Amino acid sequence: MNWTRLNLVDGFMWSFMAGIVSCGTANAGDVLPFDDQERALIESHGPWPPAFVKDPSNRLSGNQSAIELGRLLFFNRRLAVDGTLSCATCHRPATGFTDGLKTAVGRSNLPRNTPGLVNLRWARWYGWGGGADSLWAQSIRPIVAPQEMASSGGPIKRLLSVDKNLACLYNKTSAVNFDEQTDEQVLVGAAKALAAFQETLVTGATPFDKFRIALLAGPSNPTTKYPLNAQRGLKLFIGKGQCNLCHFGPLFTNGEFGDIGIPFFIGNGKVDKGRYGGLQNLKTTRFSLTGIHSDDATKQSALKVRHLALQDRNWGEFKVPSLRNVAETAPYMHNGSLASLADVVRHYSEIDEERLHVDGEKILKPLRLTERESSDLVAFLKTLSAPLLQTTHVTRRSPVCSPVN
Numbered sequence: 306m307n308w309t310r311l312n313l314v315d316g317f318m319w320s321f322m323a324g325i326v327s328c329g330t331a332n333a334g335d336v337l338p339f340d341d342q343e344r345a346l347i348e349s350h351g352p353w354p355p356a357f358v359k360d361p362s363n364r365l366s367g368n369q370s371a372i373e374l375g376r377l378l379f380f381n382r383r384l385a386v387d388g389t390l391s392c393a394t395c396h397r398p399a400t401g402f403t404d405g406l407k408t409a410v411g412r413s414n415l416p417r418n419t420p421g422l423v424n425l426r427w428a429r430w431y432g433w434g435g436g437a438d439s440l441w442a443q444s445i446r447p448i449v450a451p452q453e454m455a456s457s458g459g460p461i462k463r464l465l466s467v468d469k470n471l472a473c474l475y476n477k478t479s480a481v482n483f484d485e486q487t488d489e490q491v492l493v494g495a496a497k498a499l500a501a502f503q504e505t506l507v508t509g510a511t512p513f514d515k516f517r518i519a520l521l522a523g524p525s526n527p528t529t530k531y532p533l534n535a536q537r538g539l540k541l542f543i544g545k546g547q548c549n550l551c552h553f554g555p556l557f558t559n560g561e562f563g564d565i566g567i568p569f570f571i572g573n574g575k576v577d578k579g580r581y582g583g584l585q586n587l588k589t590t591r592f593s594l595t596g597i598h599s600d601d602a603t604k605q606s607a608l609k610v611r612h613l614a615l616q617d618r619n620w621g622e623f624k625v626p627s628l629r630n631v632a633e634t635a636p637y638m639h640n641g642s643l644a645s646l647a648d649v650v651r652h653y654s655e656i657d658e659e660r661l662h663v664d665g666e667k668i669l670k671p672l673r674l675t676e677r678e679s680s681d682l683v684a685f686l687k688t689l690s691a692p693l694l695q696t697t698h699v700t701r702r703s704p705v706c707s708p709v710n
Contacts, residue, residue, distance in 0.1 A: 337536045346543040353514045361601040363441050365497045374474035375502025385454040395419045401633030407641035411453035416571040418641035421634040426504045429560035433623045433639040434583030441500035442592040458488030473706030493598045512688040538685025557628035564621040566660035567638045580622035632687045646683045
């Protein structure tokens with residue numbers, strides 16, 4: 306494959322950072338005082354990126370031929386039953402693998418915001434309600450959803466039969482001719498290739514990551530160069546704001562779900578079930594880590610699913626997203642109701658506790674941030690963005706696959 310590795314050692318100052326560091330830039334060595342507890346919390350948000358570990362439930366994870374197949378499928382509109390939609394229709398590389406819309410538009414208008422796809426390799430659950438327990442299972446959902454691609458295993462198998470390059474790659478990665486597989490097996494195989502491609506969408510070191518390394522090396526380290534307003538925002542994030550209680554670790558998320566007072570009514574007396582609906586799906590779907598399509602012979606990855614139970618508190622709960630590249634994925638929340646990071650910060654500053662149902666997040670209280678504090682917190686969040694470690698030339702003509710003899 307034709308990959309371009311970005312220089313992350315000598316080229317830290319990417320062009321998109323100009324707007325971030327232009328306001329409140331610190332001179333080299335200008336660092337606010339951080340006490341031992343603050344330093345420990347900052348240290349916990351790294352290192353980045355974590356090491357790659359293959360998904361045991363996906364035999365195609367890390368397979369280069371599968372990655373190429375997944376890339377081609379990701380941009381192929383023929384995945385949809387009528388040839389009008391591809392994964393990239395909603396997950397556009399140029400806009401952080403989102404669509405920039407309040408809620409997604411497939412074959413009809415959808416009730417949820419389109420999430421970004423970067424750094425999904427380390428997610429625990431997938432989708433705003435966590436209705437999938439693996440990246441390959443999540444990749445099946447839009448293919449078969451009536452409001453999205455409205456397809457199934459049969460049309461996917463036919464696509465492979467007419468596209469010899471896709472068929473070649475599929476047979477090469479699966480070590481089984483697709484003609485010998487059922488429609489459902491081909492659907493799962495295609496989804497696992499899509500997952501293998503999406504696993505490569507990993508962002509590099511951010512301005513925050515560089516600051517973290519320099520800060521831990523010493524307060525007057527000459528490589529320390531980080532906006533003072535972002536440093537103040539970082540102090541708020543791990544201090545007064547307590548944002549790190551849910552957005553912790555290198556991914557800046559606990560990977561779970563919460564009720565943060567965002568309405569889940571979607572009109573005409575309907576509600577978005579959130580995590581409750583996600584759990585219902587996990588209990589009934591054939592495409593989960595507990596099913597026959599998982600490649601994890603040990604079944605250890607399925608343990609997280611076996612002990613799940615439906616609870617009333619799951620109504621109104623939605624996934625706590627990673628904050629990495631958060632500045633690139635507006636608008637925000639499961640329903641796209643907050644247009645900007647400033648709106649998100651305002652939501653937490655002025656949160657109405659009465660909107661949290663009885664089982665909602667007890668830790669949430671109005672932060673009552675000042676104007677400068679709000680601005681500083683936004684400045685910090687903007688330093689969590691970075692380009693992909695690897696980038697695919699998506700417009701190039703794919704080489705013809707050479708079958709394995």
